Amino acid sequence: MESPQVSVPVPGPPPAAGAPVKVVVVVASVREGRLAPDVAGWFTALAGRRDDLGLDVVDVADHALPGSLDAQDPVAAALRPRLAAAEAFVLIVPEYNRSVPGPLKTLIDSFQAEWEAKPVGFVSYGLSLAGGVRAVEHLRQVFAEFHAVSMKDAVLFPRILDHYDAQGRFPAEPEGAEAAAKLLLDQLLWWARALRDAKSVRPYGS
Ligand SMILES: Cc1cc2nc3c(=O)[nH]c(=O)nc-3n(C[C@H](O)[C@H](O)[C@H](O)COP(=O)(O)O)c2cc1C
Numbered sequence: 001m002e003s004p005q006v007s008v009p010v011p012g013p014p015p016a017a018g019a020p021v022k023v024v025v026v027v028a029s030v031r032e033g034r035l036a037p038d039v040a041g042w043f044t045a046l047a048g049r050r051d052d053l054g055l056d057v058v059d060v061a062d063h064a065l066p067g068s069l070d071a072q073d074p075v076a077a078a079l080r081p082r083l084a085a086a087e088a089f090v091l092i093v094p095e096y097n098r099s100v101p102g103p104l105k106t107l108i109d110s111f112q113a114e115w116e117a118k119p120v121g122f123v124s125y126g127l128s129l130a131g132g133v134r135a136v137e138h139l140r141q142v143f144a145e146f147h148a149v150s151m152k153d154a155v156l157f158p159r160i161l162d163h164y165d166a167q168g169r170f171p172a173e174p175e176g177a178e179a180a181a182k183l184l185l186d187q188l189l190w191w192a193r194a195l196r197d198a199k200s201v202r203p204y205g206s
Contacts, residue, residue: 038170119191131156
């Protein structure tokens with residue numbers, strides 16, 4: 001999937017106070033013929049226009065995590081520094097059976113400290129009018145376990161197929177979504193900066 005302004009983070013010293021916030025965008029569907037790259041492509045193009053954040057895209061389809069979780073697993077080991085370097089996350093998540101796709105849950109369960117005390121935002125979609133909100137609400141419960149802060153406002157795409165044109169293209173500016181994405185990103189960056197400042201004074205102790 002093409003995405004602009006992608007910087008591959010490496011673990012290092014904490015970011016300077018005014019540095020762009022490191023945001024990892026997680027693309028949560030691995031299905032053959034998935035729509036996820038369309039939604040994720042729209043979101044990363046929009047977010048990539050901002051100079052107050054730097055994006056890294058983690059596509060779950062590129063990382064076949066095992067079902068049982070092993071800290072030594074090479075796939076998890078390769079992903080760990082990218083997730084650890086993130087100061088915030090945005091999950092691009094479809095609703096599957098009123099919840100989240102299984103591979104996303106495996107990804108989440110494969111890590112712990114990497115999610116801890118960080119803000120998490122959601123861009124969700126589905127075929128029904130629910131717009132993926134039930135997957136988002138489940139994820140809020142899951143991320144609470146990591147002391148993560150879930151953003152109040154999400155970007156929801158009900159009846160996702162209605163956004164596609166006759167040629168099967170997802171629009172560059174889906175109706176109403178840009179304002180929702182701005183709200184989400186503004187909230188996310190506020191929390192990321194507030195937590196960056198707090199952690200520079202005192203490491204988070206869970
Ligand atoms: C296993 C499965 C379960 C689904 N369950 C729901 C659901 O509960 N609610 C909904 O709105 N859409 C549901 N859908 C529709 C998906 O949200 C829709 O197909 C979406 O495009 C899936 O994302 P993807 O194409 O990126 O995989 C389901 C799809 C699949 C494959």
